[in-house]
Amino acid sequence: MRILLTGAAGFIGMHTAERLLARGETVLGLDNLNDYYDVSLKLARLERLQSKANFKFIQLDVKDSVAVGQAFAELRPNRVIHLAAQAGVRYSLENPQAYIDANLYGFTNILEGVRHHDVQHLVYASSSSVYGGNTAMPFSEHHNIDHPVSLYAATKKANELMAHTYSHLFGLPTTGLRFFTVYGPWGRPDMALFLFTKAILKGEPIDVFNQGNMIRDFTYVDDIVEGVMRVLDKPAQASKAFDPAEPDPATSNAPYRVFNIGNSRPTKLMDFIEALETSLGSKAVKNFLPIQPGDVPATNADTTELERWVHFKPQTSVEEGVAKFVAWYRDFYQC
Numbered sequence: 001m002r003i004l005l006t007g008a009a010g011f012i013g014m015h016t017a018e019r020l021l022a023r024g025e026t027v028l029g030l031d032n033l034n035d036y037y038d039v040s041l042k043l044a045r046l047e048r049l050q051s052k053a054n055f056k057f058i059q060l061d062v063k064d065s066v067a068v069g070q071a072f073a074e075l076r077p078n079r080v081i082h083l084a085a086q087a088g089v090r091y092s093l094e095n096p097q098a099y100i101d102a103n104l105y106g107f108t109n110i111l112e113g114v115r116h117h118d119v120q121h122l123v124y125a126s127s128s129s130v131y132g133g134n135t136a137m138p139f140s141e142h143h144n145i146d147h148p149v150s151l152y153a154a155t156k157k158a159n160e161l162m163a164h165t166y167s168h169l170f171g172l173p174t175t176g177l178r179f180f181t182v183y184g185p186w187g188r189p190d191m192a193l194f195l196f197t198k199a200i201l202k203g204e205p206i207d208v209f210n211q212g213n214m215i216r217d218f219t220y221v222d223d224i225v226e227g228v229m230r231v232l233d234k235p236a237q238a239s240k241a242f243d244p245a246e247p248d249p250a251t252s253n254a255p256y257r258v259f260n261i262g263n264s265r266p267t268k269l270m271d272f273i274e275a276l277e278t279s280l281g282s283k284a285v286k287n288f289l290p291i292q293p294g295d296v297p298a299t300n301a302d303t304t305e306l307e308r309w310v311h312f313k314p315q316t317s318v319e320e321g322v323a324k325f326v327a328w329y330r331d332f333y334q335c
Contacts, residue, residue, distance in 0.1 A: 004030065149295075173237070180301045263301070
């Protein structure tokens with residue numbers, strides 16, 4: 001298989017590329033290497049990939065329609081995994097244009113590339129953030145997602161709608177994956193686990209939002225990648241059971257699907273911090289703060305549909321996953 005992978009130098013992108021290469025795929029990795037966070041970390045991930053056969057990297061921005069079109073023409077991919085995006089809920093309050101450029105313009109260019117180059121299947125990253133103001137737990141693909149609480153979430157919902165339109169109009173199999181709070185080795189420096197680890201090792205206080213009353217469905221990166229790989233190998237199909245008189249958001253009469261990928265074991269933030277303190281052998285000094293704009297107090301994934309579709313359910317415990325992250329962090333930063 002020839003796989004076009006966007007966001008290849010990103011956290012999930014690097015892990016996904018390694019899995020693809022390990023099973024013998026040819027991977028064309030795209031990334032703009034922007035400075036939203038430490039570029040040296042992205043370059044270190046990229047160095048790992050470039051040491052492997054069958055990997056080629058092109059630095060480009062997915063909002064550049066000409067460059068994206070050329071990449072599709074060069075590789076003529078069988079399948080596409082689109083992970084490139086402007087991430088971060090809080091940053092969307094500061095720089096909304098970045099989300100429009102990457103998540104809307106960029107996604108349009110990917111859809112057009114898929115449309116014009118006979119791609120068998122597009123798998124793209126959505127987010128648990130699409131559930132927004134929903135309070136019914138666990139979050140299910142059958143739930144309505146009309147109430148996003150951040151621009152980031154709104155762009156991810158828009159991606160799902162755009163994908164459905166292309167699936168309907170052009171028969172393109174598209175699958176969106178709603179990732180739930182991904183963590184693990186090579187993770188993003190703007191995420192809580194990275195920030196907490198760095199601060200604790202320096203003896204600095206950590207900021208704990210919503211007075212610590214946050215609950216997250218923390219999902220280890222290897223479980224995310226396993227879900228991506230399994231879904232990639234099973235293109236979306238139109239549902240014969242779809243009823244347009246009573247439409248189900250989880251299915252369609254077009255070859256379109258969306259799935260949650262989460263650990264289905266929601267964890268209190270204070271318990272997550274405790275697991276980190278245990279792995280580091282050091283207690284955190286906690287600075288308790290109010291919830292931030294755009295944040296939601298809790299997430300919890302119902303993965304029933306994913307299990308039915310590809311017979312997979314994430315299994316890695318928070319204790320195991322945090323310990324693996326800490327081991328990587330200490331090795332990478334020699335601390």
